[in-house]
Amino acid sequence: MIQFFRGIVPGVVTLLFCLVFFPLHLNATEAGEYIAIRKEGTGNVALVLDNLDGKGRKEMRFAQALDAAMHDGLDFTKLFALIPPPLNVKDNSDRKNVVLNFPALTSVGAEVYAGGVVTMKSDTIILDMKVYETAGSKLLMNKTYTGTEADLRSIGHAFCADLVELLTGKKSVFGSKIVFVSNKTGFKEIYACDFDGYGVKQLTNSRSISMNPALSPDGKHLAYIDFTSGRPTLYIRSLVDGGIAAVGKSAVSIDPGWRNNREVAATLSFDGNQEIYLVNINGTLSSRVTNSKSIDISPTFSPDGSKMAFVSSRNGLPQLFIQDIASGQVKRLTFSGRYNTQPSWSPVGDKIVYTTWEKNGEINIFTINADGSGLMQLTQKCGENKSPSWSPDGQMIVFTSNRQGKEKLYVMSSKGGDERLLLQVDGVQTQPSWSLFR
Amino acid sequence: MKTVKPLLRSLFIPTMLFLGACGCCEEVVVPPPPPPPPVVVLPGLGDVFYDFDRSELRADAVGQLRTNANWMAANTANVIVEGHCDERGTSEYNLALGERRANSARDYVINLGIAPARLKAVSYGEEKPFADGHTEEAWAENRRAHFVAE
Numbered sequence: 001m002i003q004f005f006r007g008i009v010p011g012v013v014t015l016l017f018c019l020v021f022f023p024l025h026l027n028a029t030e031a032g033e034y035i036a037i038r039k040e041g042t043g044n045v046a047l048v049l050d051n052l053d054g055k056g057r058k059e060m061r062f063a064q065a066l067d068a069a070m071h072d073g074l075d076f077t078k079l080f081a082l083i084p085p086p087l088n089v090k091d092n093s094d095r096k097n098v099v100l101n102f103p104a105l106t107s108v109g110a111e112v113y114a115g116g117v118v119t120m121k122s123d124t125i126i127l128d129m130k131v132y133e134t135a136g137s138k139l140l141m142n143k144t145y146t147g148t149e150a151d152l153r154s155i156g157h158a159f160c161a162d163l164v165e166l167l168t169g170k171k172s173v174f175g176s177k178i179v180f181v182s183n184k185t186g187f188k189e190i191y192a193c194d195f196d197g198y199g200v201k202q203l204t205n206s207r208s209i210s211m212n213p214a215l216s217p218d219g220k221h222l223a224y225i226d227f228t229s230g231r232p233t234l235y236i237r238s239l240v241d242g243g244i245a246a247v248g249k250s251a252v253s254i255d256p257g258w259r260n261n262r263e264v265a266a267t268l269s270f271d272g273n274q275e276i277y278l279v280n281i282n283g284t285l286s287s288r289v290t291n292s293k294s295i296d297i298s299p300t301f302s303p304d305g306s307k308m309a310f311v312s313s314r315n316g317l318p319q320l321f322i323q324d325i326a327s328g329q330v331k332r333l334t335f336s337g338r339y340n341t342q343p344s345w346s347p348v349g350d351k352i353v354y355t356t357w358e359k360n361g362e363i364n365i366f367t368i369n370a371d372g373s374g375l376m377q378l379t380q381k382c383g384e385n386k387s388p389s390w391s392p393d394g395q396m397i398v399f400t401s402n403r404q405g406k407e408k409l410y411v412m413s414s415k416g417g418d419e420r421l422l423l424q425v426d427g428v429q430t431q432p433s434w435s436l437f438r
Numbered sequence: 439m440k441t442v443k444p445l446l447r448s449l450f451i452p453t454m455l456f457l458g459a460c461g462c463c464e465e466v467v468v469p470p471p472p473p474p475p476p477v478v479v480l481p482g483l484g485d486v487f488y489d490f491d492r493s494e495l496r497a498d499a500v501g502q503l504r505t506n507a508n509w510m511a512a513n514t515a516n517v518i519v520e521g522h523c524d525e526r527g528t529s530e531y532n533l534a535l536g537e538r539r540a541n542s543a544r545d546y547v548i549n550l551g552i553a554p555a556r557l558k559a560v561s562y563g564e565e566k567p568f569a570d571g572h573t574e575e576a577w578a579e580n581r582r583a584h585f586v587a588e
Contacts, residue, residue, distance in 0.1 A: 188565070209565050212530065225533075230518075231560040232533060252537050252561050255530040267534065272541075274534055295534040311531065317491075318531055341528045357527055386528060430529070 044081040045167050048105055048134075049074065050089060050115035052127070062125050062152060063118040069156030073174060076196045077395070078418050079164060083110050105134040112140070114163060123148055129159050131166065141166055153198070161438070170348070173391045175438035178398055179203070179213040179222065180409060184427040190224055195391065195434070197409070197423030212255045212431055215239075216264070219437035221281055223256035223264045234266050236281050245283030257299040265289060265299035265308065276310060289323065300345045300352070302370070309333060309343045309352050309370070320354055322370060333372055342387055345370075346414075347436050348394035353378075353414075355386055365399055367414070378416035389434045390414070398422060398432040481505050483517065483585040486543055487578065491527070493538035495546060503543060506585055507550035510557075513587070519544045520584040521561040522568070524577035529564055536561030543583035 049070060052063035074080050086104045105113050116129035124146055131141040143162060147155045157174040164172035176195040181188050190204040190213045204210045209227040216223070222237045229246075234253035236245045247253055249270035256266040256279075263278045263286055276299050278286040290296040294314040301308050308323045320333040320343050334340045337356035344353050350370040357363050363384040368375045379385040382403040389398050395414055400407045409422040409429045423429070483506050486499035495503070510517060521540030523532035540559035548554050569579035 209562075211565075227562075227565075232563075251559070252533065254533050269537060274537065295531065295538070297534050298530050339527060341531050355528060363528070 044079055046083055046109050046111045047074070047080045048083050048085050048089070048108070048110040048113045048115075050085045050113065052116050052118050054118040056120070059118045059120055062120075062149070065152045066118065066127060066156045069153045070160055073157050073160040073196065074163070077160075077164060077173065078413060079168065079395070083108055085115075089113075100132065100137070102132075102134050102137045110134050112167065114159075116159075125149065125152070125155065127155055127159065131163060170393050170395075171438065173393055173396065173438065176392050177215065177219070177435040177437075178389075178409070178422070178432050179215055179435070180432040181211050181213065181430045182425055182427055184425055188430075190222070191425075191429075193423060195438075200423060200425060214256050214258055214264070214433045215435045215437070216258050216261050216281070217436040218261045219435055220261070221264075223258065223266070225253055225255070234264075234268070234279065234283075236264065236279070236283060238281075245281065247279055247283050247285075249285075255298045257301065259299075259301045259305045259308075265301070267297045267299075276308075289325065298341065298343060300343050302345055302350075303347055307370070309345055311341045311343065320352065320368075333368065333370070335372075336375065337366075344389050346390050346394045347392055348390075351394075351414075353388040353390065353397055355388065365397070376415070378412065379419070385410075387431045387433075389432055391434050392436045392438050398434050400430050400432065481509070483509050483587060485582045485584050488539050488581040488583075490524075490577070490581065491535070493521075493535055493542050495542050499543070500546075503546045504550065507547045507552055510547065510552045515587040516556045516558070517547075518586045518588060519547075519557060519559045520566075520586060521559065521563075522566065522580055522582050522584060523564045524580040525564050525567060525572070526577065527564075533561050533563035533565075536563045539581070539583050543585075 052067055054060045054063040071082065075082060086108050088104050089101050090098050091101045092098045100113065111134060113132045113134050114129060116127055119126045125148065127145040129143055129145065130139060132138060133140055141162065145155045145158050161172045161174035173195045177192050178195060179190060179192045182191050187207045188209045188211060189202055189206065190210045191200055191202050193200045203222065204226070206226050206228045211225050213222055213224040220238060220240050222239055224235055225232045226235050232252045232254065234247040234256055247268065249268055251269040254267035256264045258264045259278060262281055264281070265276050265278050267274050268277050273293060274295055274297065275288055276290040276296050277288050280286050289308065290310070292312060292314045294312055295318065296310060296312045298311045299308050306325055308325060309320055310323065311318050312321050317338050318341050320340050321330050322333050323330045333352070337358070339357035340354055342355045346352070351367050352370060353365060353367045355363050355365055363386055364380055365378045365385050365388045366375060367378060382401060385399055385401045387400050391397070396411050397414055398409060398411050401410050407428045407430055409432050410419055411422050412419040484502045486502050487496065489496060519540040521536030521538065523536050537559060540561055544557045544559045547557060567580045568582070569576040
């Protein structure tokens, strides 16, 4: 018994020593360690985003606009439980300095507090933001953002992006774009909007049929299919100088997918067979990837570009396959479901999202690991859900659904759930593709 | 004598009815149709239809494709064969399937002796349906190779 205590006492003493001198929150000297602590917890970060302060009337107006942009932005990510600030959050009882009331914050369950001040210097808006960990009253971040009145939304989102990166260790969706097809004008044209559906902008005006838009990883090029020439043709448009390259080969082009900033893959059938080729951004052919007599479509690449997932009917019904680009080796990925199409490879890992047309007529979204394990169904009992595409941080998926009648764009969590309409535009919206840049 | 009378009656009545009926027929006879015009018009280009998720030709497509080949032999116009699909499934796959439908119809007409350069195959997938609606009838209408003279 004494032996046992002799053994255990030093351990207990060491433990107590650690607890007294290195409390958990004090270890959080930098973002990296803070994230490590967060990962052990479950659920969302309990955040108080305090109303921004401002001295003058103009400052207060901008502060309110920034407040709204930041609240909406953080709410969109579903990473936070936003707690309203307690009334006594700021203590200025000594009439000189405003002191944050951390006990009040912890008592409402807040883990993180963010607040700031808006000031003006001629026409420049200056937003000073401070982020604290409430448990240790510790300043995690202190950063200044500037811009003009026209930039309010992006100023607010720049802070949101930093906050998400600070707390999750990953880049956020802020600043990313979604391209999609809409028939609002009576023709299928390509449009772009911000990650949250804001700022819809028409990109094509061919008054023909435009479809399958995809932005290059750096966002400088848009690849899409257009019927203006009388056949579905692959176009690569520079969004920097507006130059357009058409893949001049005859027959049809189908569904482009970017491998990197220089190469986009698409199905071309000029040699009589539908095969996937890599195409340079100037429209010239780089190389042929597939070789089968069947349908081969919808290329999507692993983050390092070494592997390609695609749809093939080489075994009869459409299924997903993965091809190693260097060796040419092909492996069948999906075995459940008789009609699996529309793969999209996660930009942050080894998951592939795709759709299955099921016997009951529904089209549902599934994810599967690149090694064929971990099959997971994300949608069910809500009609046809198509064209899934990952957010650049891999946290969300944009897709189309006809659950409320016409096909519209929706977003959901990458594990399913939190499904909501992305934007309210007339007509039918299809084929969304989320950018990798932000 | 008593037995002869019903016998005669039973013969007489059907005979009269028969003659009466013949008379009726003669009254509704219309003049014969005018002779067909001397110029023989070849039947025009027509479309062929496909089974669900298939691009192989159906047995009932052969007659129409022969007609289309004959029309092309008698005319100089080039022809575009558009492959179409019904709305079900996903649009990228349907674009591929539509091209295969157009190709199967085009290949058959080429095998009947039409120069390949005169037939161009394209696909519209599910983008340009002929029939609206979401019924099997509408879907069957929309799974087709559409022949258009250029």
